[in-house]
Amino acid sequence: MKIFIVDDEAPARERLKELLGDIAQEVPTRVVGEARNGLEAIEQAPQSGAQVLLLDIQMPGMGGLEVARHLAALEEPPRIVFVTAHERHAVEAFELNALDYLMKPVRAERLAAALRKASVPESGKLARAAGGAAREYLSVAERNRISLVPVRDILFLRAEQKYVTARTRSHEHLVEEPLIALEREFAARFVRIHRNCLVARAAIRGFERAPGDEEEAHWLVVLDGIDERLPVSRRQWPMLRDLVA
Amino acid sequence: MVSIRQNAYRDVLPDFRNLGVVARVLIAVNVAAFAAMLLAATDLAQVLERFVEGAAFLEPLLLGIILVLFALAGLLRRLPYWLGCAAVVALVMALVAAYVVAIGMAPALPRMLLLSALTTGALLVYFRLLTKAHSPALAEARLQALQARIRPHFLFNSLNAVLSLIRRDPQRAERALEDLADLFRTLMSDARQFVRLADEIALLERYASLEQLRLGERLRISWDIDHAPSDALLPPLVLQPLLENAVFHGVEPGTGTSDVLVSITRRGDRVVASIENPYVVMDGQPAEMLRAGNRMALDNIRERLQLFFDAEARIATHAAAGRYRVEIEMPYRAKAR
Numbered sequence: 238m239k240i241f242i243v244d245d246e247a248p249a250r251e252r253l254k255e256l257l258g259d260i261a262q263e264v265p266t267r268v269v270g271e272a273r274n275g276l277e278a279i280e281q282a283p284q285s286g287a288q289v290l291l292l293d294i295q296m297p298g299m300g301g302l303e304v305a306r307h308l309a310a311l312e313e314p315p316r317i318v319f320v321t322a323h324e325r326h327a328v329e330a331f332e333l334n335a336l337d338y339l340m341k342p343v344r345a346e347r348l349a350a351a352l353r354k355a356s357v358p359e360s361g362k363l364a365r366a367a368g369g370a371a372r373e374y375l376s377v378a379e380r381n382r383i384s385l386v387p388v389r390d391i392l393f394l395r396a397e398q399k400y401v402t403a404r405t406r407s408h409e410h411l412v413e414e415p416l417i418a419l420e421r422e423f424a425a426r427f428v429r430i431h432r433n434c435l436v437a438r439a440a441i442r443g444f445e446r447a448p449g450d451e452e453e454a455h456w457l458v459v460l461d462g463i464d465e466r467l468p469v470s471r472r473q474w475p476m477l478r479d480l481v482a
Numbered sequence: 483m484v485s486i487r488q489n490a491y492r493d494v495l496p497d498f499r500n501l502g503v504v505a506r507v508l509i510a511v512n513v514a515a516f517a518a519m520l521l522a523a524t525d526l527a528q529v530l531e532r533f534v535e536g537a538a539f540l541e542p543l544l545l546g547i548i549l550v551l552f553a554l555a556g557l558l559r560r561l562p563y564w565l566g567c568a569a570v571v572a573l574v575m576a577l578v579a580a581y582v583v584a585i586g587m588a589p590a591l592p593r594m595l596l597l598s599a600l601t602t603g604a605l606l607v608y609f610r611l612l613t614k615a616h617s618p619a620l621a622e623a624r625l626q627a628l629q630a631r632i633r634p635h636f637l638f639n640s641l642n643a644v645l646s647l648i649r650r651d652p653q654r655a656e657r658a659l660e661d662l663a664d665l666f667r668t669l670m671s672d673a674r675q676f677v678r679l680a681d682e683i684a685l686l687e688r689y690a691s692l693e694q695l696r697l698g699e700r701l702r703i704s705w706d707i708d709h710a711p712s713d714a715l716l717p718p719l720v721l722q723p724l725l726e727n728a729v730f731h732g733v734e735p736g737t738g739t740s741d742v743l744v745s746i747t748r749r750g751d752r753v754v755a756s757i758e759n760p761y762v763v764m765d766g767q768p769a770e771m772l773r774a775g776n777r778m779a780l781d782n783i784r785e786r787l788q789l790f791f792d793a794e795a796r797i798a799t800h801a802a803a804g805r806y807r808v809e810i811e812m813p814y815r816a817k818a819r
Contacts, residue, residue, distance in 0.1 A: 252646035
């Protein structure tokens with residue numbers, strides 16, 4: 238079984254390797270990679286061919302819970318075993334369909350039991366959504382690679398036919414998540430201006446009246462950093478107007 | 483050993499701005515007046531009549547006195563206890579004299595003065611007993627509740643780090659366990675005893691070596707403690723939580739190497755300790771929560787410093803240019819007072 242270890246503390250990674258060695262008779266494993274934080278894990282784990290991630294939760298940069306949510310976008314996501322010193326993330330971890338949740342310091346038997354579960358055929362795919370905190374990144378999966386889009390850089394999210402376009406100052410990314418789920422997760426950051434469009438609250442510079450159409454006023458949102466104007470639906474206008482006032 | 487108890491038992495004037503104190507004064511004086519009428523009158527109807535008459539005389543005076551005490555409460559509190567008591571009695575007598583003369587009852591002056599002095603004295607004795615009965619228990623309960631707590635994840639991560647050492651470097655593992663034992667001995671010790679600065683510094687070093695084990699090159703601590711007065715007394719675990727905060731908020735969220743600066747020195751009759759760490763700015767809500775956690779730890783230390791040193795200690799924080807600094811200043815006390 239191919240294992241990938243993610244922990245920001247070197248002794249913790251060493252300890253897991255020792256334990257894997259101890260239980261090798263019972264559960265033969267091979268460590269195919271290690272990462273010191275979430276971003277490294279996203280970068281390296283998909284190509285490593287890892288089947289199981291031993292994943293710490295509290296890490297600098299990106300925490301383990303968010304790592305798991307991004308990996309879920311892969312075609313064949315690895316199974317996740319969380320390894321943490323905190324009890325309080327257990328519920329969210331299982332909502333993400335994690336294989337197991339181990340408390341540090343980990344016992345060899347517990348680790349073996351968790352890994353044995355991994356050899357049983359998948360019971361359910363790694364889930365992407367959980368009730369927890371909003372992610373810091375959106376992820377776009379391409380076969381064996383995950384690219385991340387920092388949520389704070391996104392100016393607007395617009396539903397196209399099959400995808401949602403996430404627009405930053407310089408790029409457009411295609412995201413495979415329903416707009417309604419994004420709206421719920423990032424309610425603090427984005428506001429709906431139209432049936433098919435969410436706009437970053439902080440990026441709104443103002444509103445312009447659309448040319449023509451004298452009778453029924455029609456408004457456009459002006460955003461920071463891009464020239465594109467986005468139409469505001471009549472239904473959302475009163476709420477947006479209050480937001481700016 | 484010097485203990486907080488002495489501080490807690492120290493006599494203080496009642497706080498004349500406290501609603502409870504004001505209410506007690508009002509009730510006590512009125513009950514006394516009623517009792518006096520009861521004693522002097524011949525039947526019950528007369529008691530009520532006289533009490534109402536008396537109230538018309540008494541209440542304006544009483545309210546006036548309370549207002550003056552309220553206004554001067556800050557000043558009075560700064561006086562030594564007995565001097566403060568004398569000042570309160572004198573103040574009350576002066577106000578009574580002025581009032582009695584103003585309403586044209588000068589002949590009754592000596593009687594009124596004696597009466598007011600006795601009442602005020604009795605009330606001060608009552609308040610003194612009241613504080614004596616309550617405050618040490620209160621201070622102790624507060625101290626117990628405030629006893630510094632180490633974050634549980636630190637314990638478990640440290641144990642995990644020690645486990646990883648046992649096979650590779652048994653001696654280092656032994657040292658780490660000894661450090662952990664010392665740290666927890668202090669944590670579970672009596673929160674009311676002063677400790678020597680040298681001991682608190684030793685504790686800081688033990689804690690730092692455990693964190694170093696866990697975080698490796700991510701944590702770099704510089705010590706500027708050559709001029710620390712090792713015999714100074716301070717409440718236990720005042721500095722360690724600050725270093726723990728620095729690691730938790732300033733080092734753990736960063737992926738690279740973070741510098742923490744610990745400096746302890748003596749400036750005249752003050753001991754000044756400061757801990758500085760990088761200030762990691764994060765996006766969105768988690769940072770708010772972290773800051774709240776940090777503030778809680780600081781409030782805890784501030785309150786304990788106050789219980790030990792009263793108003794003589796100070797804790798301040800500065801955040802600028804990506805660095806966060808906490809500074810504690812306390813009086814230099816080398817032995818029991």
